[in-house]
Each structure stands twice: as C-alpha cells, then as structure tokens.
Amino acid sequence: MKSLTDYTKFFSSIEDPLERLDGIEVLLEDLENPLTEIQGNYDMGRISSEEYETESQKIDSCFRWGNDEISSIKDLHSDLIEERSKNSWSGHNRLKFPVVWNRDSYNNIEPEIRTAGRKGDWIEWLLANLTEGKDEYWTYEDRIINAAQLDMYYYLDFLDDSYSVSYSCSKISNNFVTFLFNVQKVLTLKKGASSKRSPRPENPFEEKEHNELEKLILKTMKNRKETGKELTWNFVLNDLRSNTKEGQTVIIRDIPASEDTMKPGILLYDDNLAIPTHQLLQSTFQKKLTTFRKLLLPK
Numbered sequence: 001m002k003s004l005t006d007y008t009k010f011f012s013s014i015e016d017p018l019e020r021l022d023g024i025e026v027l028l029e030d031l032e033n034p035l036t037e038i039q040g041n042y043d044m045g046r047i048s049s050e051e052y053e054t055e056s057q058k059i060d061s062c063f064r065w066g067n068d069e070i071s072s073i074k075d076l077h078s079d080l081i082e083e084r085s086k087n088s089w090s091g092h093n094r095l096k097f098p099v100v101w102n103r104d105s106y107n108n109i110e111p112e113i114r115t116a117g118r119k120g121d122w123i124e125w126l127l128a129n130l131t132e133g134k135d136e137y138w139t140y141e142d143r144i145i146n147a148a149q150l151d152m153y154y155y156l157d158f159l160d161d162s163y164s165v166s167y168s169c170s171k172i173s174n175n176f177v178t179f180l181f182n183v184q185k186v187l188t189l190k191k192g193a194s195s196k197r198s199p200r201p202e203n204p205f206e207e208k209e210h211n212e213l214e215k216l217i218l219k220t221m222k223n224r225k226e227t228g229k230e231l232t233w234n235f236v237l238n239d240l241r242s243n244t245k246e247g248q249t250v251i252i253r254d255i256p257a258s259e260d261t262m263k264p265g266i267l268l269y270d271d272n273l274a275i276p277t278h279q280l281l282q283s284t285f286q287k288k289l290t291t292f293r294k295l296l297l298p299k
Helices: 004-012 017-030 032-043 049-076 078-086 103-115 119-128 142-150 152-158 165-169 174-190 212-226 233-243 282-295
Strands: 130-132 138-140 248-256 262-270 278-281
Touching (some): 004 017, 004 049, 017 032, 017 049, 017 078, 017 142, 032 049, 103 119, 119 130, 152 165, 152 282, 212 233, 212 278, 212 282, 233 248, 233 282, 262 282
Antiparallel strands (some): 262 278
16 A cells, blocks of 8 residues: 555646546545455454554545545535536536446447437547556546546446446457447448438337246336335345245356356246256346336336
8 A cells, every 4th residue: 555645746746626636535435445454354363453553544644634635625626526517427426428348338328328419429538538558458547437436326237247437447448449439430421411310219019028037027126116115236136035926936146157157146946946947147137127227217
C-alpha cells in the first residue's frame, strides 16, 4: 500500500476538481478491502497487535485525509457537481454516456441509446475515451473508469463475475474495439440517408417459450414483485425453492463450465429423476434477470 504522502502528491497533481473527487472516492472504496483483511489477520492471530496498529493507523490516516478532501471539494464545487449530474446519462451522476466493455454489456445498453437517438454520439464518445491497456487489452481513461465505478449500480445486472466496473473496463479486447469502429463506420454510411419508414414496432403477440427453469425464475420474480420484495439476483436465487411446482426440486451447486472448470449453477430436477431437466450457470442466471425484469414491467 502506498503512503499518504504518495496519495496526496498524486491527487494534488489532478487539476480538474471533479476528476480529483472521483479518484479519492474510489480510493477510499478500495481501501476497505485491505482494512478488512488486516482486521481478519489480526483476529486469526496472523499478525501481532503492533503490526495491526501500525497498518490500521496508515489506512485510518488515508481515510481522514480523503474524507476531508471530499468534503472540501464538495463545498467548493457544488455547482460543478450539480451541473455534471444534471448532464449525466440516466442512472448516472457522473458520465455523459454509459461505458461498455464487451458485446454483452453493449447489447444491454445499446437499445436505450438507440431509442434516445444518440448512438452515433455514444460510439464516438466511447472510442474517444479508450486508451491502450496492459498486454493485449484496451481500457478507458482513469477518470472515466472512476466515474463508472462510482455509478456501478447502473451496471449491476450485467457485470462480470468480478462485480467491478473498474476490472471489466480494464479488460477490453481488441476484437470489441474493432467492433465499435465497425459500428461507427456503418453509422457514418447511414448518416443522412433519407427514409420515411417508421421503426418497426415490437410484435406484442410474439412470445418466447420459456423452459421450466426459466418459468420458475419468472414465477419467483413475479411473486416477489407483487409482495414488494427485492428483485436482485441473490434474493431471487434464494427464493426459487419456495416457488417450485409439486415434484420439482432446485439444487444450488457447482456445475461443469467452459474450459473444464466448475462454476456455481442452478439445477432443476423433476420427480426425483437422476439427472436435472434444466440447469443454468449462476452468472447466466444473473444476466437473464435483466430481460425478465422487463417482462414484468407494466405494458
């Protein structure tokens, strides 16, 4: 961990007060982990009380300095903070547009951008804020990543397993960047093309046939929604067993995944069969919830 002197020197070099504010707020979030780790090591007797006190005081001094800086910036630049929030994309308090890092995140966000008629501006903004990352990856500028991390709630439904916007945005593949450039090229070719045809409306009679596990997930979400309960993935997952039909059994355990790995999954058994009728990785289950929530919205 860097010293307080290192942090103060680094952040004092950032002229933009909003960028400095976001950076300090993210720093304090990140320091929660080593603080918890130090406490855990001390509780298990892995470090002495002297080492615990020394390391804890280092982190505490960073928190005191950071909180003072945050309060000062918010007091001095409340007008800039308010203006930025007002001009941010829906669900954000800091960014003009949402960030994306792969096709999954892109596919989740693109429809609302397209509906707002801002797709060209969005793609241009994304590309303008990309920079070279480590190894073969691309990343966003630090100021963009910090702002997105602080607005993480917007991205929760389709974040990768790390549940970190910062991590996801630092692992952008070259293929995805090429895809963004191709989208920009296509939009440029379409720009100015006249068409009197209205956008094709969604077909209200075109419904997807869900399998039994998907029906169970939807049923669980519908029942929770009607009783005013949360629809976040972990609550829905824990409530699946309470909504099974007679003869159905839900088991939560690791299942085979790609590259010969085992990952957390959901298995649905019917009438005590030896093999599950349906199974789903928990990571896929979390992504499906975004689509399923839309099905539960008032028509």
